[in-house]
Amino acid sequence: MSTTTINATALFDWVKMVFEHHGFPVDDAHQAASVLLSADLRGIDSHGVARLSGYLRLIDKKRINPRPSMSIIHETPSTATMDADAGIGLVSAPAAMKIAIEKAKNVGSGWVAIQNSNHFGIAAYHAMMALEHDMIGFAVTNASPLVSPTFGAERMLGTNPICFAAPALNQPPFVLDMATSAASNGKLEIAERANKSIPEGWLMDAQGNSSHNPSELKQGGMLLTLGSDAEHGSYKGYGLSAVVDILSGVLSGANYGPWVPPFVAFLDPREDQPGKGIGHFVGAWRIDGFRPAAAFKENMDHWIQRFRETSPQSSDNPVLIPGDKEREQQAEREIHGIPLVESVWNDLQSISKQCGLPLVNQ
Amino acid sequence: MSTTTINATALFDWVKMVFEHHGFPVDDAHQAASVLLSADLRGIDSHGVARLSGYLRLIDKKRINPRPSMSIIHETPSTATMDADAGIGLVSAPAAMKIAIEKAKNVGSGWVAIQNSNHFGIAAYHAMMALEHDMIGFAVTNASPLVSPTFGAERMLGTNPICFAAPALNQPPFVLDMATSAASNGKLEIAERANKSIPEGWLMDAQGNSSHNPSELKQGGMLLTLGSDAEHGSYKGYGLSAVVDILSGVLSGANYGPWVPPFVAFLDPREDQPGKGIGHFVGAWRIDGFRPAAAFKENMDHWIQRFRETSPQSSDNPVLIPGDKEREQQAEREIHGIPLVESVWNDLQSISKQCGLPLVNQ
Numbered sequence: 001m002s003t004t005t006i007n008a009t010a011l012f013d014w015v016k017m018v019f020e021h022h023g024f025p026v027d028d029a030h031q032a033a034s035v036l037l038s039a040d041l042r043g044i045d046s047h048g049v050a051r052l053s054g055y056l057r058l059i060d061k062k063r064i065n066p067r068p069s070m071s072i073i074h075e076t077p078s079t080a081t082m083d084a085d086a087g088i089g090l091v092s093a094p095a096a097m098k099i100a101i102e103k104a105k106n107v108g109s110g111w112v113a114i115q116n117s118n119h120f121g122i123a124a125y126h127a128m129m130a131l132e133h134d135m136i137g138f139a140v141t142n143a144s145p146l147v148s149p150t151f152g153a154e155r156m157l158g159t160n161p162i163c164f165a166a167p168a169l170n171q172p173p174f175v176l177d178m179a180t181s182a183a184s185n186g187k188l189e190i191a192e193r194a195n196k197s198i199p200e201g202w203l204m205d206a207q208g209n210s211s212h213n214p215s216e217l218k219q220g221g222m223l224l225t226l227g228s229d230a231e232h233g234s235y236k237g238y239g240l241s242a243v244v245d246i247l248s249g250v251l252s253g254a255n256y257g258p259w260v261p262p263f264v265a266f267l268d269p270r271e272d273q274p275g276k277g278i279g280h281f282v283g284a285w286r287i288d289g290f291r292p293a294a295a296f297k298e299n300m301d302h303w304i305q306r307f308r309e310t311s312p313q314s315s316d317n318p319v320l321i322p323g324d325k326e327r328e329q330q331a332e333r334e335i336h337g338i339p340l341v342e343s344v345w346n347d348l349q350s351i352s353k354q355c356g357l358p359l360v361n362q
Numbered sequence: 363m364s365t366t367t368i369n370a371t372a373l374f375d376w377v378k379m380v381f382e383h384h385g386f387p388v389d390d391a392h393q394a395a396s397v398l399l400s401a402d403l404r405g406i407d408s409h410g411v412a413r414l415s416g417y418l419r420l421i422d423k424k425r426i427n428p429r430p431s432m433s434i435i436h437e438t439p440s441t442a443t444m445d446a447d448a449g450i451g452l453v454s455a456p457a458a459m460k461i462a463i464e465k466a467k468n469v470g471s472g473w474v475a476i477q478n479s480n481h482f483g484i485a486a487y488h489a490m491m492a493l494e495h496d497m498i499g500f501a502v503t504n505a506s507p508l509v510s511p512t513f514g515a516e517r518m519l520g521t522n523p524i525c526f527a528a529p530a531l532n533q534p535p536f537v538l539d540m541a542t543s544a545a546s547n548g549k550l551e552i553a554e555r556a557n558k559s560i561p562e563g564w565l566m567d568a569q570g571n572s573s574h575n576p577s578e579l580k581q582g583g584m585l586l587t588l589g590s591d592a593e594h595g596s597y598k599g600y601g602l603s604a605v606v607d608i609l610s611g612v613l614s615g616a617n618y619g620p621w622v623p624p625f626v627a628f629l630d631p632r633e634d635q636p637g638k639g640i641g642h643f644v645g646a647w648r649i650d651g652f653r654p655a656a657a658f659k660e661n662m663d664h665w666i667q668r669f670r671e672t673s674p675q676s677s678d679n680p681v682l683i684p685g686d687k688e689r690e691q692q693a694e695r696e697i698h699g700i701p702l703v704e705s706v707w708n709d710l711q712s713i714s715k716q717c718g719l720p721l722v723n724q
Binding site for chain 1: 391409436437438439440441442443469470471473475498510511512513514515516518524526528536538541542544545561563564570588589590591594595597598599600601602604605607608609613614615618619620636637647648649651652653657658661662664665668669670673674675678679680681682684
């Protein structure tokens with residue numbers, strides 16, 4: 001497959017310019033570009049610049065507000081709710097996380113629910129903001145419905161990711177960032193591009209039959225929850241996805257379940273919405289609210305080392321620590337650039353043309 | 363299979379008496395019996411009175427302290443760490459949850475990590491304590507190692523459960539209480555008693571090969587994490603189990619990973635322990651720290667109703683809400699009593715005999 005490799009800094013500068021061109025204040029454009037590029041750097045290609053043209057279409061449709069007045073509409077010393085004023089989650093979630101971190105500094109933990117928002121990129125960016133403060137970070141979001149609960153044959157939940165990030169001392173941080181579906185949308189896209197069938201347990205077609213064809217998702221199909229079937233605990237994946245939906249949607253006053261607005265501009269949100277926009281939920285625990293941070297981080301090093309030494313099933317396939325793959329990808333891409341598949345590269349070129357902006361430097 | 367059915371109140375009184383006989387203060391015996399019986403009532407038979415003889419053996423071995431002096435060793439307005447003084451989790455976890463709820467009343471949320479504890483029964487009991495206060499409850503615990511991480515062939519994690527409980531208005535509460543393994547230990551015990559083979563994706567034998575024989579777990583076998591294999595996201599189940607271990611063990615200063623002390627008295631804890639006892643982590647978010655509780659609970663009713671109406675794969679198998687099965691079981695057992703399988707009933711009779719206590723009333 002033909003790919004075009006772009007220097008990460010050049011891509012960042014270009015993305016920032018595109019957001020500014022679409023009305024974002026400079027700081028917000030910087031923030032949004034940072035979150036987007038962090039996905040491309042970490043190898044989560046489905047959540048990086050591949051999303052940019054979709055965001056721009058939502059701005060054109062006035063579903064994403066490029067200059068929102070975000071406000072805190074409810075608050076206690078350790079909690080708050082933010083109204084993101086239809087802004088993009090790439091900006092609202094980091095702003096909320098900053099508030100959560102301040103609250104954690106003051107009272108030990110901080111939690112911010114966000115309503116009236118839009119797609120927030122990768123959860124890991126937001127949760128990882130806690131790390132440099134010796135805090136544990138947490139970030140979840142609901143998402144447009146693509147996933148069926150156990151025993152169901154209807155799109156009721158998003159891939160509703162959970163991120164949990166904890167710092168270590170000499171070891172890299174522990175960063176779990178996972179969709180609560182068995183397979184992510186991104187994995188299906190990769191299979192579709194490669195014209196490959198997908199394993200049993202990822203997808204149903206629109207009629208609720210098991211499907212091995214990744215294209216079925218675009219034809220009304222449904223992703224399965226983590227666990228894939230009831231015998232293997234799919235009700236747990238459903239339950240976790242529901243928890244994400246309750247924290248992000250119900251607790252914030254955003255939409256939830258099948259009412260979460262679609263990410264694509266060509267589908268309109270439902271008219272009978274029970275809440276406002278998409279919801280997120282972010283937070284931080286201050287480690288020394290529980291024990292000295294140095295002691296915790298020493299034990300995290302010990303934990304990580306011991307788990308790396310787990311007796312493996314096969315000596316060429318060692319046990320990994322959550323975050324290992326993404327960190328290795330980032331180290332590689334910071335040096336060698338970000339490979340963009342042809343469709344994404346074409347997308348970026350079209351954006352330049354449409355906006356009358358220079359092409360991104362190769 | 364022969365079962366003996368016991369009235370729940372009679373069983374509660376008897377269990378309380380047994381704990382008192384073993385040196386528990388009256389209030390602690392009451393609390394411990396409440397947690398144990400809540401498991402039997404909710405149909406989580408593996409975590410109810412079936413565990414009692416095991417607890418008593420740990421008391422005899424002085425690994426469970428029946429009269430602990432529990433203390434808060436670290437604190438902020440929204441966080442605390444409790445040293446349970448080798449007490450049982452059936453008592454320490456509700457005590458910690460009360461503190462978390464008080465903190466949530468004061469500052470919006472409360473989180474308590476517990477070190478130096480022992481088995482805490484079902485996570486749902488603790489998390490559900492939040493419900494009557496219009497709070498969302500959270501409870502996790504680590505557990506003795508039985509589960510291998512993805513790509514591993516070594517017992518490194520417990521079945522490390524996660525419970526999340528949120529109240530509704532007219533609907534029953536949402537209560538997700540799940541092991542982070544593909545199948546719980548209890549499910550293997552049921553298969554073993556029935557002499558049935560188990561599905562692919564639950565268990566490996568001691569050599570790391572896939573196994574369909576539930577007895578292999580007692581012969582050095584290993585449970586698989588939720589997702590079962592890497593292709594179906596077992597690294598997510600591993601990651602979630604690790605999060606539970608980090609919150610319960612590393613953050614509290616308890617043991618973690620393969621060092622978590624075994625639940626059985628015939629196995630001694632490792633000598634090179636990095637922490638103290640078993641760890642738990644409990645907490646509560648006050649709903650009106652985010653939005654008015656009435657509005658949240660109305661939306662929860664709406665959420666629950668809509669999910670119940672999910673188009674089903676088969677009309678005789680509707681989509682359930684987490685907690686439905688356990689609540690129905692409880693309603694049934696409160697009226698008709700708790701059925702005990704022969705081995706458990708024999709166990710209780712032996713306890714009576716050994717302690718010179720009356721038999722539980724049938």
